[in-house]
Amino acid sequence: MTITVNGNSYSFDGDPRTSLLDFLRTDCGLTGTKKGCDHGQCGACTVLVNGQRINSCLTLAAMHDTDDGGDAITTVEGLGDPASLSDLQAAFVKHDAYQCGYCTPGQICSATALIEEAKAGWPSFVSEDMENPGNTLSDDEIRERMSGNLCRCGAYANILAAIREVAGEAA
Template identity: 55%
Template sequence: MPMRINGAEAALPPDPRVSLLDLLRETLHLHGTKKGCNQGACGACTVLLDGERILSCLTLAVQCEGRSVTTIEGLGGEQGLHPLQEAFIEHDAFQCGYCTPGQICSAVGMAAELRRGVPSLVTADLDAPGIAPDPAELRERMSGNLCRCGSHNGIIAAIAAHCAGAAE
């Protein structure tokens, strides 16, 4: 059974050593997903697997058989950019842009976790039915995505604006 990447079928690699990240970049030429540290420390390679944010550098592509991958190329649509992409532009949430695809994929997954009520380390009441996406929550939840340009303030502002808009 193949996997689906941004809605299109993709064959599994014959060599099980191939990471999902290398399959995306080297075989499928989807260069939006970035290779930063290649060891799970930076978050630049973040993609969505069945809607959940994961690190493609530590995922073997063969483990994705029958599953659905969304990369930064798959977030927008015919009608234009994904609202989070628009928010990143609006809030100057990047300088060099290298971490940006991972930041945006991570934020999409994070927003879904918030809607589902997944707590974080800074959530005071674990039994609370809902969690407000305040800046402390957003910073903790986005700590797996590093930005060496230091654009974190813009990144959090963009995500906060998006979460506020999505809640309306």
């Protein structure tokens, strides 16, 4: 079976019970995606599958077989690199939106999807108008949409500032 990650094809013939998280870290050598709780509660393992964010600890690698018309998986490494950071990666650095940095890859992947969801008009629980949420993201909207990603260091104000900067430019 073949799994596409960051535009590259990886062969997978391991245990069918292997999580996508473990496949990314062990088989692909992509250690940006972090194992936090391994129960889908912290968001450290957030990656993008076909542009939508998921907790990679809660899905099996075998479910993303490219040979079966599977998925395009993007990790934090696929969003940018040190020589060419994504807008969100650069904003996280600029706003010091990390302390220990453990949650940062999941936060950045989640924020990338958040901005795309807002552009597509997806409402959130706190959207004032569920029929027409618009592209404007209030601080409450950003907080709600990022609520699946925890930061033990408490860098939330800086994470919010980084997302606000990029979301404001995207709108």
